[in-house]
Amino acid sequence: MATFLEQVLACLTIIVTPHSLACAAPLTARLPLPAVRVPASCYHAGMAEVVVVGGGPAGAAVAIHVARWGHAVLLLDRAAFPRRKACGEGLFPRGVAALQDLGVLSALQPTASLQALRFHAGGATAGARLGSPARPALGVSRAVLDCALLDAARSSGVEVSLGERAVRLLPQGDRFVLETDRRVLAPAVIVAADGLNSRLRRQAGLEPKRSGRRYGLSAHVELPAAPDPAVEVHFGRGFEVYRTPVGERGLNVAVLASGRAGASYRGGLADSLEPALDAVGIAHDGWRFLEPPVGAGPFPRLPTRLWARNLVLAGDAAGFFDGITGEGMSLALAAAPECARAVHEFLASGGDTSVLALYKRRRRSLARNSELLGRLTLLLASHPALAARAVRGLARRPASFSRLAAVSNGEASLGSLRPLDLLSPLLG
Ligand SMILES: Cc1cc2nc3c(=O)[nH]c(=O)nc-3n(C[C@H](O)[C@H](O)[C@H](O)COP(=O)(O)OP(=O)(O)OC[C@H]3O[C@@H](n4cnc5c(N)ncnc54)[C@H](O)[C@@H]3O)c2cc1C
Numbered sequence: 001m002a003t004f005l006e007q008v009l010a011c012l013t014i015i016v017t018p019h020s021l022a023c024a025a026p027l028t029a030r031l032p033l034p035a036v037r038v039p040a041s042c043y044h045a046g047m048a049e050v051v052v053v054g055g056g057p058a059g060a061a062v063a064i065h066v067a068r069w070g071h072a073v074l075l076l077d078r079a080a081f082p083r084r085k086a087c088g089e090g091l092f093p094r095g096v097a098a099l100q101d102l103g104v105l106s107a108l109q110p111t112a113s114l115q116a117l118r119f120h121a122g123g124a125t126a127g128a129r130l131g132s133p134a135r136p137a138l139g140v141s142r143a144v145l146d147c148a149l150l151d152a153a154r155s156s157g158v159e160v161s162l163g164e165r166a167v168r169l170l171p172q173g174d175r176f177v178l179e180t181d182r183r184v185l186a187p188a189v190i191v192a193a194d195g196l197n198s199r200l201r202r203q204a205g206l207e208p209k210r211s212g213r214r215y216g217l218s219a220h221v222e223l224p225a226a227p228d229p230a231v232e233v234h235f236g237r238g239f240e241v242y243r244t245p246v247g248e249r250g251l252n253v254a255v256l257a258s259g260r261a262g263a264s265y266r267g268g269l270a271d272s273l274e275p276a277l278d279a280v281g282i283a284h285d286g287w288r289f290l291e292p293p294v295g296a297g298p299f300p301r302l303p304t305r306l307w308a309r310n311l312v313l314a315g316d317a318a319g320f321f322d323g324i325t326g327e328g329m330s331l332a333l334a335a336a337p338e339c340a341r342a343v344h345e346f347l348a349s350g351g352d353t354s355v356l357a358l359y360k361r362r363r364r365s366l367a368r369n370s371e372l373l374g375r376l377t378l379l380l381a382s383h384p385a386l387a388a389r390a391v392r393g394l395a396r397r398p399a400s401f402s403r404l405a406a407v408s409n410g411e412a413s414l415g416s417l418r419p420l421d422l423l424s425p426l427l428g
Contacts, residue, residue: 048074048159050343051178051187053166053200055081058315058332059193060149064102065340066191067156071347074187075158076180078165081150082143086218086296088254088323089142090114090231090244092409093135095330102333107148112139112245116230117405120280121381122388126395128405130231135411139231139246141220145329166194169203174351175310176204189343190311193332196296198317204308208301215297216323218254219273220246224286227251231326234280235387240324241280251287253277256323258382299323306363307356312346314339318363324381325374325408331367334410338362366410373408380425390425400424 055077114137131137192200239257342359406412
């Protein structure tokens with residue numbers, strides 16, 4: 001066995017920047033990927049084969065599924081949890097089903113059942129069914145959800161390191177090693193689940209050429225009475241306001257805005273929320289704002305490739321269309337098993353990238369319908385008169401609205417729609 005001194009000397013041969021503090025690497029004998037310039041004597045027994053960067057829903061879920069395939073996983077996140085994240089906090093049925101599979105549903109308290117989706121514009125209101133008793137939709141605060149997922153990851157054998165920031169990718173032969181603010185890691189696979197503004201995606205050369213011009217913000221409110229069990233969406237001029245119950249008297253209020261209206265949210269977040277509520281006529285007397293809003297953007301951000309070398313993207317880093325679909329977390333959770341399968345097959349095959357191409361196609365098919373209907377909604381929301389006409393049309397045909405919502409949420413296929421369903425928002 002190498003002595004401690006030999007290991008230290010070997011570690012010094014790694015090409016790292018001066019502020020790298022340590023090295024760690026996990027390579028398995030069954031992974032004949034091209035050698036990296038990290039000597040084997042640096043590797044410690046029990047080190048991770050797979051490093052997941054980002055402890056949000058995507059990172060935690062991928063880490064659990066990769067651990068279920070029998071691989072040693074390290075998950076790291078720069079934040080201490082709970083941390084704030086701009087999000088509407090509505091979990092639609094396939095997201096809830098994915099949480100059930102991960103065994104975290106019973107740990108989510110408090111939650112609110114979401115039974116309806118309501119659109120409001122120009123004085124009209126349309127309502128659609130959301131989920132069913134067997135396939136419910138839930139409102140749950142990210143503080144509760146993300147911590148429950150991290151706990152489940154730990155219970156699945158994932159090593160979780162919080163407060164550790166991924167700093168940069170270092171190309172080594174045909175792979176990347178990862179420098180964090182604590183050490184250098186040379187896993188066989190790096191999963192970048194580091195969110196919408198993924199630093200690793202950019203460094204791996206996977207940044208989409210164009211990004212959209214939408215922004216979002218959210219905050220929690222305490223209400224004087226229990227809210228209706230419904231997600232309410234109010235269409236304003238160039239923005240939408242979302243209300244999602246997240247507990248007995250808790251409400252998540254989110255604003256999504258386009259273009260110049262959205263860009264202004266970056267500057268004056270704290271001042272943006274109440275004017276938006278006023279502009280769409282939401283009476284907010286008696287509301288107690290529990291915190292200043294947090295923001296996110298810009299989006300859409302849709303990379304065309306989901307991998308480079310031994311790095312693979314997951315969650316928002318792999319593509320985020322818009323908060324308007326309410327599907328970001330559900331997509332991240334539903335796609336996590338596909339990502340984990342690809343990681344496992346990549347490892348088992350000794351680096352066959354065709355399995356990563358398959359992951360991209362599978363993820364795409366999970367995202368396609370919500371993106372399609374999200375684009376349609378954004379088009380209709382682009383002008384107040386169009387939005388009012390669409391909401392009137394959907395109000396007249398609630399069954400069509402419910403079917404459209406089910407397709408967007410991944411509960412039904414595009415083929416289940418009748419021609420009138422797609423036309424109903426246009427007919428007014
Ligand atoms: C306004 C708004 C409303 C939304 N509403 C909904 C909704 O109602 N329902 C829904 O399902 N989705 C919604 N979404 C989308 C949803 O929030 C995201 O899709 C979801 O958070 C994606 O999860 P993730 O794990 O990919 O990323 P994140 O949750 O963003 O997690 C990424 C993690 O990576 C960490 N990280 C980043 N960089 C580094 C680094 N260098 N080193 C270490 N760690 C790092 C961060 O600390 C973070 O914890 C909304 C989004 C917005 C902006």
